[in-house]
Each structure stands twice: as structure tokens, then as C-alpha cells.
Amino acid sequence: MIDTLPLTATPARRATTLAGAALAVLIAAAGCTGPDSARDGGTPAVAPRAVSVTGSLCDQLPADGEPGSPDSLVGQPADQALGWIPVLTTFEAAVRATGLAEELTPTADVTILAPTDDAFAAKFSRSHLDELLLHDTDTLRGLLRDHLVSGALPVAELVSAGTVTTLAGTDLAVTAHGDGARLDVRGDGDHADAHAETVCADYRAAGARIHVINQVLGTLPTTAGDEDDHPAH
Amino acid sequence: MGGKPQSILKNRCSRTRGRAAAGVLDVPDHSSCLEMPLRYRRTTAGVFSALLAVTLAVTAQPAQAHGQLATTTAELTVEPNQVQGLTVVQGDGYATLAWSPVDGATDYQIERTAVAADGTTGTPVIVGVWRPNRQVNNSEPTFADAGFVPGNRFQWRVRARFGTEAQPYSAAVTDTTRSHWGDPAVPGQNLRTQWETALGAQYTSDVNEYAYTAAIDELSERVRVVEIGRTIQNRPINMFVIGYPTPPATPEAVAATNPLLVNCNVHGNEPGDREACFIMARQLAFTDDPATLDRLSKSTMLILPTINGDGRAANSRGNSTGQDLNRDYSLIRQPETQAFVEMVRDYRPIASYDGHEYGNTNTGDLPMLPPRHQNVAQGIFDGSQDMIEGHMYTQGAKDGWWACPYGCTGANVGLGEETILRNTLGLKNVINSLLELRSSGGPTRPDEGNTANNRRRKTYSALWTFQQFLTYHTANLGDITSARAEAITFQSANTGRIVFRGSRPIEAYPAPHPGDTPPPLDAPREDQILDQPPCAYKLTEEQYHGARTDGPSGRQTTVAQRLAAHGWKVIKVADGYLVPLSQPERGLVPLLLDGQAAEGLVAGERIAPTLTGTHNGPLTVSGVACLAGATVRGPIRVQPGGTLIVNGSSINGPVDASGAAGFVLTASTVSGPVNATGSRGPVVLVGNKVSGPVNVVNSAGDAALVAGNTVNGPLNCTGNSATPVNLEVANSVSGPKFQQCARL
Structure with missing residues (x-):
């Protein structure tokens, strides 16, 4: 976990001797490019499952054999798996900021509708995003819960269900969209026209399905759209 | 770091500034290079002749030359408007493509194709678009292709376009790119960051940073890692102190080596430069490259990877309170910025880069900007511009990176706020620049929808910049230290107006290079x-x-x-x-x-000054006296507890302060001895001409500042509670320098 800091392990003193294990992860191993993410499977006799992800963005994400490939995430805790999908840095940071990782454990299967970094940037100004990540984590937690659905549902099951309800209680109408799904927020409120599409669906993690989506759902107002989106140095 | 990219077959426009080339080559310009503006140069430019450059390059690296010949002569049939003379040279995480220009081309497209171990090729992808505003010399187009996985093998082709009309592709060149830096079989060299190991899918976490940092610290004699402070959430703020064969032992000793500083990551959501800093620290710690070791023997490099560790962990711009630390370097309300400013006070870097990412898609690869606040000394501004426009633009044109002025698309950015590090450091007499990495690929790098590709391009462009920074720094130490000395002397003189906000203008860099929209004027009201x-x-x-x-x-x-x-x-x-x-x-x-x-x-x-005119006869100071542009015909005596501040004045007679609360004498001429005895507070003597002995003895306060004076007589410092300093601004003393002032 990135957010736990071993304060006792103060670095940077020549006198300290590095633990062998700590050093080992730092050293280049010829012929091996990625961390040993296969160990989570724990059953060496079984061939790795070929996870098939679908959507227009999948080609741009880590592919077979690369660190963060869909196969390598099977069996990882969901919050860890999110950290390997490079377009989800905002969502992943939000999960850590809100302590939501506990709700993503395998004891309660979950579907994660994870908006991309571009989606967050199109939704919130930079200062608003900082406010959510650093101060207003209750609001952020509510926002994230509008991106979670009980049960680890493949995108095909989302479509066949027709309607799903997020953990925040919002109904989403689900329709087929290419190989993936379109999600429409149901209701007659201000956000009735909010919707998103899956851009890389059907990542599998321990007790979870992760569908990368291209818009932020939920009921928060859009604050992006001025100079604060990309503040100067 | 070894093997800087060099063009072998082409008459590359090696525009080397005269002073950088001093001692190497300084020959008249007979090349066909476009004349480039040299506005900030203080010496006449000398340029390698094209012929000589080629001769030298081939002599230096014959093996590479043969390789280039083999690949570029493969295809001999020439179609109309086909790009000719394509070469590729590998850098750290990038490949420099260079070709001969095609008459009438409006831009060029760069195509890259993966080549597998068995020789089969993948799908060709347009990875780059070269436009005329990319570099200062359009006669020698280059493009730094980046974003690929280091170590993989590729084939490249380039074609011209006339408007939207694509012309035939060049013959292909094929080469294997450099792997992640460092031999996997050599301890230290074999260290890798989390970002490298994850092939860009993840950034290096705080925990991985500490382990990597500690490993370098432990394995390299050249590196000392110091903790300069802690973040609000108690994360250590570490700094690499790197020198050869070993870094000086104390901050004061480091300061004496005219160090350079890279501040890598102030905004937590802009981590690209930080990854470059980790890689560069490893390179400097473990390289065998003689040129790099020579540079490290001449100065000390300070690399501060993570000033905002809490923001990096949270992926926020601000620190854990939400404060944008790059709006706090003057006010230092936060522990992070306070630690930074104290480090600058103690280690005294004389040049710096500050790493960021920039959300504007239409800008160059590497927007840069000098300290512009009008209170910054002229020489610091000029020196910063020379580093940016004189060096980075020129080297960028050689290696294919598009350095450009920040705000070059008309955005209202890059102003005079002294709260921003760029300006704060300029006001601290540090030659420095902002560095932005364009966040997205933008129109000129169309293959960066892939996040890892995008991250790699950003980080390796930052690595290129920081390597160039080190090169520039050590090659120009004399000019940088002169500019700094002049700046310290100028500031201490307290002459000229004060501007509370407002920037120096930056002229548009002549077309075709960007600058058609220079940074906004930002003149003070x-x-x-x-x-x-x-x-x-x-x-x-x-x-x-x-x-x-x-x-x-x-x-x-x-x-x-x-x-x-x-x-x-x-x-x-x-x-x-x-x-x-x-x-x-x-x-x-x-x-x-x-x-x-x-x-x-x-x-x-x-x-306000208490005396600006002429005073005849003795002057006795018991309270506070401030002389500005004054003439005193007679001795000055400061009584115990009194304070004397003198700027730009002329004193005919001895100046004698005993037990003064403060004694400040700058930019003045004194005929007679100057004695500061038993001062209880600050003693500042900068930029004076003294005909007579100068004595600074038994001071109780912080270290006296004795810098840039001309003393016609001895300089004696004894019994001071702290050894006087000169901030590396030497005094010219005709007589002996005694005791605590022996090295001033």
C-alpha cells in the first residue's frame, strides 16, 4: 500500500543495511520485466486464465505479458488491481483517500465502474479534485459508492440485467454499447442525463469485476471548464 | 550517460556557444547553419566547422559510424520528395531521428514499427509529427522519438507532407533502443525503480522510493542522502548529494563547490520529472562515463526527488492541507517549503531546475521559463535565459527535443509571482528555470493514448533536460558564478527601484521557433x-x-x-x-x-535613510543611522548598541563600530580602516572599496558576511563566534588575510 508509511524505516543512512527482500525487488532481473504478480494464483499446475477485456481503450492498456496485464490482476485484491490500470490514478487515489478499500474485499463481491483520469479531469477542476481528495472525503466516498454495484458482474450480465443499483442507491439503466455497455443515470433530477460508456470492461480481480468507464457518474456538479483545470506551474 | 547522441553522417549544426567551447574548439563559423539569435550571449559565438565536426565524430566513434552507413545506404533508388539521409541515434529512453530536409515540406511524419527478435515486424504506427516550430534550425530536422519500451528493437521511416499530401517514405533505419540504464550484472547499476519495473504502469511509490534511495546511498561512495525535513504527515524529504569521488561532507563544503539543484516534484499529480530524477541519481551514482565523472568532480549535484511526498501519495496538487507549495516558497507557511528554503540557505545551489507537467496540448515538449520578477538581478535573468535559449534550444535541436518558452500558446501563465520557486530562486540569486513536461501527446505525438507511452516520453524528456543541465552547469561555472557574484553585490547595494509584482519582458524567439506567442508581458503597474x-x-x-x-x-x-x-x-x-x-x-x-x-x-x-547628502566632520551613531549615497568627510564612530547601515556612500576617515547592534556597509568607499569589534548583531560588508585594514573581531551574532570587497590592506577576522563567510564571492585583499578570514 502506498499510503502506509513505515516511519521506523527511515531511509538514507549509510550505516543501515538493506534487508535482502527489500533490495531484491529493486534489482533488475534479466529476462523478467514485471513484478511477480502471478503468485496470487497460488496454483502453479493451473494454466493462467486468459482474461478477455473489451472496449476501445483496452489496446492502450498493459497487454499480455506486461505488468498490469488483465491476466496478472486476477486474484489480486481489487484496490491493488486498480493500481495497475494506468488510466485510473485518480480513482485509485480516491479509493485510498476514502478508505473504501475495505468495501472492495473479496468477502463481498463487487462491480467497480471506474472512471478514467480523463473523465475526472473533465468533471472536476483541479482545486476541486484536491478538495475532494484531501478534505471532503465523505463527499468523495459517496461519489465512489455511486460507482460500485453489489456482485462481481461481467459487462454482459450488467446488460442483461437492464437496471442495476449502485451502493449509493442510484439506479443505472444499462444497455448494450458495442461490446460493452452504456450506463444511464435513472431519475428525473438534475443528473438524469448523466451517462457513461465502458471503454475497457471485464477486468477481473479477487471478488471484483472492474469496468473502466469514460464519464464520472453520481450527483456532484461539474466544476471543470476554466483555467483551474490546468493551473500554471 | 555514456555515449551522448552524436550525428555521424550529417553535417550537424553544432552551434556551441563560445564560452562553452572554450578550451575545446573555437573556430569561425563556416557551416551552413541558420544563423540563430544570440541575444543573451555575452561572448561571441564560436561554431564547429561542419567538416571538423564530422571528422571528430568519426574519429571518436568509428564503430557507430559504420553501423550508420550500413543502414542508411541500403536503399539507393530515390523517389521525388522522398526523405533522404535518415539516421537514428539512441539516447536514454529516446531515439533521435535526423534527416535531410525536403524542399516544400510543411511537416514530416515519423513512423515506428516494432521488430521482433525473429525479425518479424509489427504494425507501423505514426508516432511523431515534425513541425517547423519545433527547433531553432530548420535546415537540420530532428525528432526525439520516445514512449517505446526501452531495449526494444524498431524500424523507423520518415516522410514529408506538402499540406495534407503525404510524400514517399524514406528508406527505413533499424536499431535496438537502449535498455533501462545500468548493467543488470553490476551492483548498483542493476537497481530499478518501481516505475521502470512496472514498465510505466505504476509510478514509484513512497515506500519504493525510500528503499531505492537507501540502496543508492549504501552502494555508492559518490552519494550521500540527507533528510532535509519532514512533510506534515511525517514523510521524510530526502535529497541526493552527489559528487566525485565523494560529495563534500557538510552543507558549507557543498556550497563551496557551486552546486546545482533539481527540484523534481512539487505537485503531487505531476510525477514525470520525479521518475527521471531517480534514474539520473542512479546514473550519477554508478556510471563509469569519464565526462560525467569529470562534471561531478567540478561541482555537486543536489537532487530533491519529492518535496511534496504527501501530495504525491494522495495524487493531489497541493500538500496534505491543500496548499499549492509552488505558491509558498517566499511565504514558507508549510513545513515542506520551509525545509526547502533552509536547504537553499545552507547548501547554496547556484543553478536549478524545477520540474512540472503542463496540461496544454499545443505547447512544446519542454516548456521552460526563467525567473522574470523585475527585482531579480539582470545577470541572473540573462544567465537563466542563456541556459534556456542558448543551451537547451540548441541542444534540443540536435537531439530532437522541443524546448520552448512556457506559455508559448498565449496562455496567461509564467508571471512574476515571487511565491513561485522560479522567481523565489531568482531573487535568491540562483540561475534557474521552470521545466514543464507536456501532459498529453498532443498533435505532434499521436501515439500517446497509451498511458505508459505517454509517461515514458515525459520522463525521458525530463531526464534529457537534467543531463543537459549538468553539462551546461559545469561547462559554464565561471559565467554562472560571476553572474551570481554580481547579483549578490548588486542586491546588497540596495540601489534602484523596488517592484512589488511584475515581470521582465521576454521577446518572441524568432520564427519559425515558437515565440510567435511569447510569455505574457506582465509589466508592473x-x-x-x-x-x-x-x-x-x-x-x-x-x-x-x-x-x-x-x-x-x-x-x-x-x-x-x-x-x-x-x-x-x-x-x-x-x-x-x-x-x-x-x-x-x-x-x-x-x-x-x-x-x-x-x-x-x-x-x-x-x-528611510537618515543621511543622503554630505556631512563634514565626525559622525557618532548611538541609535540607528542609515546612509544612502552620502558623503562623510570625517570619521564615523558607532557606539555600543548603535546601528549603522551604509549603502553607496563615500567616507573619508576611519569607520569604527564597537559593540554595535548591527553594522552594514555595502557598495561604499572608505578611506581609512574599518573596524567592527564585538558586534552583537549582524555584520555585513559587501562590495566596498576600503583603503586601509578591515577588522571583524569578536562578533557574537551569526556569521559575518564579508564578500566582494576590495581591501587595500590586511583583512583580519578573529574571535567571532561563527566563521565569517563570503557566499563564494571572493574579496580582493592586497594585504594578508588572517585567521577566520584566511579563505575569504
Whole structure:
């Protein structure tokens, strides 16, 4: 976990001797490019499952054999798996900021509708995003819960269900969209026209399905759209 | 670091600035290079002749030359408008493509195709678009292709376009790119960051940073890692101190080597430069490259990877309180910025880069900008511009990276806020630049929808910049230290107007290079200008020591603590505290202490000079006297507890201060001896001409500053509680230099 800091392990003193294990992860191993993410499977006799992800963005994400490939995430805790999908840095940071990782454990299967970094940037100004990540984590937690659905549902099951309800209680109408799904927020409120599409669906993690989506759902107002989106140095 | 990219077959426009080339080659320009503007150069440019450059390059690297020949002569049939002479040279994480221009081309497309171990090729992808505004010499187009996985093998082709009409592709060149730096079989060299291991899918976490940092510290004699402070959430703020064969042992000893600094990551959501810093630290720690080791023997490199560790962990721009730290380097309300400013005070870097990412898709690869605030000394601004326009633009044109002025698309950015590190450091007499990495691929790098590709391009472009920075720094140490000495002397003289906000203009760089839209003008308004500078600001006890509400809860600091962090001289007087303007960071003083300041710290009382004309006869000082542009025909005696501040004056007679609360003498001429004995507070002697001995003895306060003086007589310092310093601004002393001043 990135957010736990071993304060006792103060670095940077020549006198300290590095633990062998700590050093080992730092050293280049010829012929091996990625961390040993296969160990989570724990059953060496079984061939790795070929996870098939679908959507227009999948080609741009880590592919077979690369660190963060869909196969390598099977069996990882969901919050860890999110950290390997490079377009989800905002969502992943939000999960850590809100302590939501506990709700993503395998004891309660979950579907994660994870908006991309571009989606967050199109939704919130930079200062608003900082406010959510650093101060207003209750609001952020509510926002994230509008991106979670009980049960680890493949995108095909989302479509066949027709309607799903997020953990925040919002109904989403689900329709087929290419190989993936379109999600429409149901209701007659201000956000009735909010919707998103899956851009890389059907990542599998321990007790979870992760569908990368291209818009932020939920009921928060859009604050992006001025100079604060990309503040100067 | 070894093997800098060099063009072998082409008459590359090696525009080397005269002073950089001094001692190597300095020959008249017979090349066909486009004449480039050299506005900030102080010496005449010398340029390698094309013929000589080629001869030297082939002599230096014959094997590479043969390889290039083999690949570029493969295809001999020439179609109309087909790009000719394509070459590729590998850098760290990038490949420089160079070709001969095609008449009438409006742009070029760069195509890359993966080549597998068995020779089969993948799908060709357009990875780059070269446009005329990319580099300063359009006669020698280059493009730094980046984003690929280091170590993979590729084939490249380039084609011209006339408008939208694509012309035939060049013959292909094929090459294997450089792997992640360092031999996997050599301890230390084989270290890798989390970002490298994850092939860009993840950034290096804080925990991985500490392990990697500690491993380098342990394995390299060249590196000492120091913890300069802690973040609010108690993360260590580490700094690599790198020298060869070993770094100097103390901050003062490091300062004596004219160090250079890279601040890698102030905004937590802009981590690209930080990854480059980790890689560069490993390279410097373990390289065998003689040129790099030579550079490290001439100076000390300071790399500060993570000033904002809490923000990096949270992926936020601000620190854990939400404060944008790059709006806090003058006010230092936060522990992170305070630690940074104290480090600058103690290690005294003389040049710096500050790493960022920039959300504007239409800008160059590497927007840069000098300190522009008008209170920055002219030489610091000019030196920063020389580093950017004189070196980075020129080297960028050689290696294919598009350095450009920040704000080059008309955005209202890059102004004079002294709260921004670029300006703060300029006001601290540090030649420096902002560095932005364009966040997205933009129109010129169309293959960066892949996040890992995008991250790699950004990080390796930053690595290129920091490597170039080190090269520039050590090649120009004489000019940089001269500019800094002049700046310190100028500031200490307290001459000229004060500008509270406002920037120096930056002219458009001549087309076709960007600059058609230069950074905004940002001239100061009339009400932001103070024509007659005060002599000092006076703060009350409450202003100086009173509790403050700015800063994080439980961690607020007083004005006294902040001025001490900046390293400013403060004189305790009967009714408060005097901060004289005549000190090295003079340009920053009013920006914090004047009531008219845009983002001031406290509104001090302006203390006007007490004497500006001529005084005949002896002058005795018992309270506070401030002489500015004055003439005194007679001796001056400062009585115990008195304060004397003298700027730009002429004194015919001895100056004698015994037990003074403060004694400040700058830019003045004294006929007779100068004695500061038993001073209780600051002693500042900068830029004076003294005909007679100078004695600084038995001072009780902080180290006396004795810099840039011409002393016709001996210089004697004894019994001072702290050894006097000169900030590497030497004094010219005709007589002997005694005791504590022996090395000043």
C-alpha cells in the first residue's frame, strides 16, 4: 500500500543495511520485466486464465505479458488491481483517500465502474479534485459508492440485467454499447442525463469485476471548464 | 550517460556557444547553419566547422559510424520528395531521428514499427509529427522519438507532407533502443525503480522510493542522502548529494563547490520529472562515463526527488492541507517549503531546475521559463535565459527535443509571482528555470493514448533536460558564478527601484521557433513600483515574534522563524527589529515585509535613510543611522548598541563600530580602516572599496558576511563566534588575510 508509511524505516543512512527482500525487488532481473504478480494464483499446475477485456481503450492498456496485464490482476485484491490500470490514478487515489478499500474485499463481491483520469479531469477542476481528495472525503466516498454495484458482474450480465443499483442507491439503466455497455443515470433530477460508456470492461480481480468507464457518474456538479483545470506551474 | 547522441553522417549544426567551447574548439563559423539569435550571449559565438565536426565524430566513434552507413545506404533508388539521409541515434529512453530536409515540406511524419527478435515486424504506427516550430534550425530536422519500451528493437521511416499530401517514405533505419540504464550484472547499476519495473504502469511509490534511495546511498561512495525535513504527515524529504569521488561532507563544503539543484516534484499529480530524477541519481551514482565523472568532480549535484511526498501519495496538487507549495516558497507557511528554503540557505545551489507537467496540448515538449520578477538581478535573468535559449534550444535541436518558452500558446501563465520557486530562486540569486513536461501527446505525438507511452516520453524528456543541465552547469561555472557574484553585490547595494509584482519582458524567439506567442508581458503597474527604496523595514516585537494563523494547524511559525529560514540579517534595536535591504536577497525583502506587497508576510515600517547628502566632520551613531549615497568627510564612530547601515556612500576617515547592534556597509568607499569589534548583531560588508585594514573581531551574532570587497590592506577576522563567510564571492585583499578570514 502506498499510503502506509513505515516511519521506523527511515531511509538514507549509510550505516543501515538493506534487508535482502527489500533490495531484491529493486534489482533488475534479466529476462523478467514485471513484478511477480502471478503468485496470487497460488496454483502453479493451473494454466493462467486468459482474461478477455473489451472496449476501445483496452489496446492502450498493459497487454499480455506486461505488468498490469488483465491476466496478472486476477486474484489480486481489487484496490491493488486498480493500481495497475494506468488510466485510473485518480480513482485509485480516491479509493485510498476514502478508505473504501475495505468495501472492495473479496468477502463481498463487487462491480467497480471506474472512471478514467480523463473523465475526472473533465468533471472536476483541479482545486476541486484536491478538495475532494484531501478534505471532503465523505463527499468523495459517496461519489465512489455511486460507482460500485453489489456482485462481481461481467459487462454482459450488467446488460442483461437492464437496471442495476449502485451502493449509493442510484439506479443505472444499462444497455448494450458495442461490446460493452452504456450506463444511464435513472431519475428525473438534475443528473438524469448523466451517462457513461465502458471503454475497457471485464477486468477481473479477487471478488471484483472492474469496468473502466469514460464519464464520472453520481450527483456532484461539474466544476471543470476554466483555467483551474490546468493551473500554471 | 555514456555515449551522448552524436550525428555521424550529417553535417550537424553544432552551434556551441563560445564560452562553452572554450578550451575545446573555437573556430569561425563556416557551416551552413541558420544563423540563430544570440541575444543573451555575452561572448561571441564560436561554431564547429561542419567538416571538423564530422571528422571528430568519426574519429571518436568509428564503430557507430559504420553501423550508420550500413543502414542508411541500403536503399539507393530515390523517389521525388522522398526523405533522404535518415539516421537514428539512441539516447536514454529516446531515439533521435535526423534527416535531410525536403524542399516544400510543411511537416514530416515519423513512423515506428516494432521488430521482433525473429525479425518479424509489427504494425507501423505514426508516432511523431515534425513541425517547423519545433527547433531553432530548420535546415537540420530532428525528432526525439520516445514512449517505446526501452531495449526494444524498431524500424523507423520518415516522410514529408506538402499540406495534407503525404510524400514517399524514406528508406527505413533499424536499431535496438537502449535498455533501462545500468548493467543488470553490476551492483548498483542493476537497481530499478518501481516505475521502470512496472514498465510505466505504476509510478514509484513512497515506500519504493525510500528503499531505492537507501540502496543508492549504501552502494555508492559518490552519494550521500540527507533528510532535509519532514512533510506534515511525517514523510521524510530526502535529497541526493552527489559528487566525485565523494560529495563534500557538510552543507558549507557543498556550497563551496557551486552546486546545482533539481527540484523534481512539487505537485503531487505531476510525477514525470520525479521518475527521471531517480534514474539520473542512479546514473550519477554508478556510471563509469569519464565526462560525467569529470562534471561531478567540478561541482555537486543536489537532487530533491519529492518535496511534496504527501501530495504525491494522495495524487493531489497541493500538500496534505491543500496548499499549492509552488505558491509558498517566499511565504514558507508549510513545513515542506520551509525545509526547502533552509536547504537553499545552507547548501547554496547556484543553478536549478524545477520540474512540472503542463496540461496544454499545443505547447512544446519542454516548456521552460526563467525567473522574470523585475527585482531579480539582470545577470541572473540573462544567465537563466542563456541556459534556456542558448543551451537547451540548441541542444534540443540536435537531439530532437522541443524546448520552448512556457506559455508559448498565449496562455496567461509564467508571471512574476515571487511565491513561485522560479522567481523565489531568482531573487535568491540562483540561475534557474521552470521545466514543464507536456501532459498529453498532443498533435505532434499521436501515439500517446497509451498511458505508459505517454509517461515514458515525459520522463525521458525530463531526464534529457537534467543531463543537459549538468553539462551546461559545469561547462559554464565561471559565467554562472560571476553572474551570481554580481547579483549578490548588486542586491546588497540596495540601489534602484523596488517592484512589488511584475515581470521582465521576454521577446518572441524568432520564427519559425515558437515565440510567435511569447510569455505574457506582465509589466508592473505604477502602484506596484517603489522608486525610492527604504533603507530597512522595522518590525515590532509582536510582528516579529507573535503567533501567526497562517500555516497548518499546530505547525505555524513566526516571522522570526521564517526570516531565519531565508537566512536574512535582522538587527535587534531598542523598539523592534530592523531588516536592512542591503543584503543578498534584497529583492525579496520588500515582497514579504512591505505593506504594499502583493502577498506580503507582515507590513513592516519603512525606514528611510537618515543621511543622503554630505556631512563634514565626525559622525557618532548611538541609535540607528542609515546612509544612502552620502558623503562623510570625517570619521564615523558607532557606539555600543548603535546601528549603522551604509549603502553607496563615500567616507573619508576611519569607520569604527564597537559593540554595535548591527553594522552594514555595502557598495561604499572608505578611506581609512574599518573596524567592527564585538558586534552583537549582524555584520555585513559587501562590495566596498576600503583603503586601509578591515577588522571583524569578536562578533557574537551569526556569521559575518564579508564578500566582494576590495581591501587595500590586511583583512583580519578573529574571535567571532561563527566563521565569517563570503557566499563564494571572493574579496580582493592586497594585504594578508588572517585567521577566520584566511579563505575569504
